[in-house]
Amino acid sequence: MSPQPETARRHSSRRTKAAHLSCPACHGAITGGASRCPSCQFTGADTMGMFPGNPPPLLPILDVANVWNVADVKLIENACASFRKRFPQFHWRFAAVDQPPTVPLNLLGFWLLNTATLVPPETQHDRAWTVLLILNRSNGNAAVIPGYAAEPWITDLGWRDILRSMREPWRMGDSGKAVVAFLSAAQKTLEREWKNIRPTKS
Amino acid sequence: MKHWATILCLLFTLSVGMAQENDAFQYGPRPPAPIFDPTNFLTPDQTAKIVIPLEAICARDGVDIFVVILPDIGDAPPEHVAGGFATAWCNQEMNAIILYSPSRKDSPWIVPGGRTLDLIKRPLIDKAISEAQHRAAREPFESGKIRAASTEAADLLRVWKGSTITQGEEIKSWRETLLAQRQNQFSGWKLIALAAGCAFIPSILVLWLLIRHLRQRGPRNFPQPVHAQRLGAPFCGGNSAAIDLESISGKS
Numbered sequence: 001m002s003p004q005p006e007t008a009r010r011h012s013s014r015r016t017k018a019a020h021l022s023c024p025a026c027h028g029a030i031t032g033g034a035s036r037c038p039s040c041q042f043t044g045a046d047t048m049g050m051f052p053g054n055p056p057p058l059l060p061i062l063d064v065a066n067v068w069n070v071a072d073v074k075l076i077e078n079a080c081a082s083f084r085k086r087f088p089q090f091h092w093r094f095a096a097v098d099q100p101p102t103v104p105l106n107l108l109g110f111w112l113l114n115t116a117t118l119v120p121p122e123t124q125h126d127r128a129w130t131v132l133l134i135l136n137r138s139n140g141n142a143a144v145i146p147g148y149a150a151e152p153w154i155t156d157l158g159w160r161d162i163l164r165s166m167r168e169p170w171r172m173g174d175s176g177k178a179v180v181a182f183l184s185a186a187q188k189t190l191e192r193e194w195k196n197i198r199p200t201k202s
Numbered sequence: 203m204k205h206w207a208t209i210l211c212l213l214f215t216l217s218v219g220m221a222q223e224n225d226a227f228q229y230g231p232r233p234p235a236p237i238f239d240p241t242n243f244l245t246p247d248q249t250a251k252i253v254i255p256l257e258a259i260c261a262r263d264g265v266d267i268f269v270v271i272l273p274d275i276g277d278a279p280p281e282h283v284a285g286g287f288a289t290a291w292c293n294q295e296m297n298a299i300i301l302y303s304p305s306r307k308d309s310p311w312i313v314p315g316g317r318t319l320d321l322i323k324r325p326l327i328d329k330a331i332s333e334a335q336h337r338a339a340r341e342p343f344e345s346g347k348i349r350a351a352s353t354e355a356a357d358l359l360r361v362w363k364g365s366t367i368t369q370g371e372e373i374k375s376w377r378e379t380l381l382a383q384r385q386n387q388f389s390g391w392k393l394i395a396l397a398a399g400c401a402f403i404p405s406i407l408v409l410w411l412l413i414r415h416l417r418q419r420g421p422r423n424f425p426q427p428v429h430a431q432r433l434g435a436p437f438c439g440g441n442s443a444a445i446d447l448e449s450i451s452g453k454s
Contacts, residue, residue, distance in 0.1 A: 021432065024440030032439075033430035044435035088421045106442035114435045127437045128429075140448035147438045148429040159443035170447040178447070194422045 020156065024110045047111035058093050058116035058132075065137035067096035072176025079180045083187055090150060090190075091122075091130040094179055101139040109134040109145035125149075133182060135175075142166060153193045154186070162186050229290035236260065237269040238287065243304065244271065248345040252352055265359040266297040266316075267352050274305045284313030292316065296363050298355040302348050310338055310351040314359065322362050330358055 021030050025046070028039035036043045056062060060080070061073055068076065080092050095112065099105075113132045118124065128149040135142045144159040154162070165185035169177035235253045237244075244252070256267045268291055275283050284299035292299070294316045302310040312331050319327070334354035341347040432439035 020441075021439060022441055023433070024442055030432060030440075032432060034432055035434055037433065042433065044433040044440075086422060087424075089423055106440075106444050109442065110435065110438060110440055113438045124437070130437070132438075135447075140446060141444060142447050143442055143444035145438055145442045148431075149427055151439070151441045152427045152429075153424055156441055156443045160445055163443060163445045163447075167445075167447050167449075190422075194424065197424070 051111045055116045062095040065096040065098035067175045075176040076179045079183045093132045095134045098137045105143040232291040239271040252349045259356045266292045269300040271302045280311040288315035300351045312355045
């Protein structure tokens with residue numbers, strides 16, 4: 001999964017500085033390497049108390065809420081395969097849960113992505129390039145949680161726009177096409193981001 | 203009567219001989235009938251049998267056959283004597299002189315003139331004339347020999363005239379065909395050149411798009427970012443985006 005030299009591009013130092021780092025609990029700004037949120041003192045270990053028990057293995061499609069049928073799964077797998085041909089570094093995980101509306105979906109995803117056991121052949125490197133899309137069937141909320149390696153390339157605002165592309169098929173009850181629309185929008189955004197970074201000279 | 207005829211023959215022979223040597227013979231205007239028979243060698247009836255068909259052929263086919271009957275041509279070549287009459291009296295398109303001299307066993311001679319010599323190959327003419335003369339010479343009577351020679355000459359000239367026209371038409375047709383082929387080839391090349399010219403710019407455009415497409419194909423890899431763990435989390439630092447998919451307002 002290491003970048004191929006002929007297609008790799010050098011990213012501007014401004015790119016990572018521009019990435020806004022925020023606390024998943026209070027959404028306040030935090031600095032890289034901070035062990036606690038300076039505003040709310042949130043730390044990753046807090047999620048262990050919020051979501052007791054062992055997390056399930058983070059399968060590519062984790063459908064606890066029975067949102068996707070077999071055809072939807074096939075559709076999503078094909079869209080993922082197509083995406084990975086273009087951007088092989090990115091790994092996708094899709095989780096559908098049926099949680100009470102009070103459960104913060106982004107914290108649930110944060111907990112899941114960090115604590116779920118790596119299932120071979122998944123590696124730590126792969127997990128850092130993983131983007132988790134988690135859906136709550138009970139209230140129709142959706143959240144995206146990118147890993148460390150994936151987060152510099154699309155901002156939170158960019159992800160929000162990408163999530164909006166799911167609305168129309170989701171409202172029509174087509175949850176499979178909603179995910180496909182999400183992947184399509186993500187690919188378009190990454191294409192733009194890739195063009196904005198300078199090609200490697202060597 | 204015989205005495206006068208002999209004198210006239212001698213006088214004419216002398217005058218012809220002088221004409222040959224001194225070129226002093228005066229042809230004068232062409233006789234109204236296509237025959238020159240100063241000694242009245244042929245009877246009027248025999249003359250008419252020869253002249254009437256020749257006039258009809260001349261009027262119909264434009265082939266001018268003229269009969270010249272001389273008592274003696276001396277040592278002058280028949281072609282030379284006939285050529286003089288042809289030049290003086292015949293049309294220059296297709297003509298022939300039937301020269302007959304009763305004193306010569308090898309007469310009558312058929313001497314073609316005009317454009318015949320330009321259009322028909324000489325060996326072909328000589329062969330055909332020789333055969334025609336041979337056939338005419340086999341006639342038992344003098345007048346018959348002359349009539350046969352004139353008929354043979356008229357037939358030959360009519361055939362040659364027809365063939366020359368055909369050859370001319372063939373040449374014309376061949377030239378036209380060749381010209382048409384060349385024009386077709388030229389127009390074909392012109393069309394090809396035009397098509398190539400018209401196709402050049404789109405081809406370059408298509409080629410450029412193809413190269414661009416091929417260069418843009420394939421996987422795209424982002425550089426590996428250097429990151430530090432945040433909030434004690436090993437794989438993600440908490441950045442996230444969330445929206446309500448069922449919201450009507452479109453806002454998150």
